[in-house]
Amino acid sequence: MASFQAVKKSFNLTPTVRALPSGVPAAPLLNLAARAPADPHAHDAPPSWAGGLSKTSSGLFSKTYTTGPAQRLFQQRLLHTSAVVKDAPEVPDFSGYRAKNTDNTRALSYVMVGTMGVLSASVAKSSVSEFLKTMAASADVLALAKVEVDISSIPEGKNVIIKWRGKPVFIRHRTQSEIDEARSANWKTFRDPQSDEERTKKPEWLVMLGVCTHLGCVPIGEAGDFGGWFCPCHGSHYDISGRARKGPAPLNLEVPVHDFNDAEGKLVIG
Amino acid sequence: MSLSTTIYNTFFKRNSIYVASVFTAAFAFGIGFDSGVTTFWDTWNKGKQWKDIRHKYVQDEE
């Protein structure tokens, strides 16, 4: 619309369509044949060749061309003849939409975006933790992974060997002298320094995996130089707390996770 | 100073505080939302869940 003003100032827009020599834009699909009502005040009468009858091989034909009067000034053709000429460009008034208090709007937008962040972080956190849960052992594995042993029937000073996850587990009901022996030993000088307190939950019960830490043989109970276990394969000696004392074994016998159920006199391994 | 300005200056002005409060709020929201949904679930399904009928079967065990 601004170009209305510009036209008078001989300001040229680059043509977007090809124009006929008469100045009419070439628009083959538009019907430009509408003739304007004869205007007695018009300066230029339509030329004689612009209409009339002609005889062709297929019969009489009427031809009607309309050419607008030649313009001295270039004027943009409008699609709507009803367009109102305006002095100012027609731009909607946005002032009604402007925020009255920009501080409120600013705080609100931060709150909204922040809330989105809060929810997304919460969703992401639970997704990740649920995914990690799938990596944990499933319920049926966990159900099999526990073994309950009735320890009330094990007399003092006796070994019991049970099977847990396919491995033997030694359970020894130690006598008071054995406990004293295990606790008084100078464990800091051992190959794998570990105190007896660390290895047992109750001093009279020693629970450990019966797999030699050297090459995986099953040690023999109540044997060896230290009154504990002795591995017949390569001669590793373990003391009464299951600590490696002599021979090739690099580590103490492993203590599995276990718990005591005092009410029923049971030991739960796993 | 209006409330919105106070909130803006407290939480949003520095991005580090903004991000930190978002993560803190996410943590708190997770706990609160879980317990809220659980409360709703338990109210809606009152008497149907195991924890509602459990007491009938464990009394004599103790």
Next chain:
Amino acid sequence: MLSRLPSGALKQASSAARLTRASAVSSSRSASVRFASSSSSTSSNAFESFMNSRLTLASATLFTAGTVAWYAHLYGTLPFLGEAHASHHSDEGLHPVAYPWSHNGFFDSFDHASIRRGYQVYREVCAACHSLDRIAWRNLVGVSHTADEARVMAEEVEYPDGPNDDGEMFQRPGKLADYMPAPYPNDEAARAGNAGALPPDLSLIVKARHGGADYIFSLLTGYIDPPAGVEIREGMNYNPFFPGGALSMARVLFDGLVEYDDGTPATTSQMAKDVVTFLNWAAEPEHDERKKTGIKAVILFSTLFVLSIYAKRFKWGPIKNRKIQYNPPADKSGH
């Protein structure tokens, strides 16, 4: 359709239209000067008049009706091909009614008291023939029984274990980790004990049957005498809900068959409802947790959706509301 028509017809119609049009134009030239023409070419005129003519309408109708008749004569009745039924509708079984299960809704958990009663029905009635392979004793813990109850029930069953130190297999009382004992050692034994019909495993039966819980309930309570004209073989039973109508399983639930320990009257439908609830739990043990998670997810994601619309509008607002104004260069000539 047009392409099927002989091309001559089109040509004739168009030339006829042109002739009439030419004479009309020449005679009424003065009238048509101002509104010269609304159609720019003769060929489209021809097409238009062809499309609007009664002759076209009549011939197209005739053509369509003829095609339909010929097709029907060749292949059968319309609108579809003639249906050849190899089976009767009763072979698909009666559709079960949609029952208002206590766990039907979006927010509804299982009725765990019903699961407990249903387990009792399963143990005392169904377990005589049907196995429940995928349910272990530990699954009952915290769902319908306490750990001690489940442990006692498991210990009543002997399970093979071993080998022991002598390499022998031995029997030991069950543990929580053991699965429900099957009534038959294998499928062949099950068939032999049931006149050749295999009682299906019930672990996933609610999911495995069309209609789910409604179907199982309808089947358990739907035994009736065969209607007139329906022949049922010896040893088979008639049930309209069973596809085919005849099944080997007889009606098993009768009023008062089971004595519930919570005092619920053991009517047939009560037992059927309880056992179906139990089997539904067996098929979907995750059901309660799933619905709870679903509530959370729907709330969270719908809120996030609304917020993301806000954020999108917030970000696009300045772009969409931008005003572009053109200021022409200042006029130096002064016109």
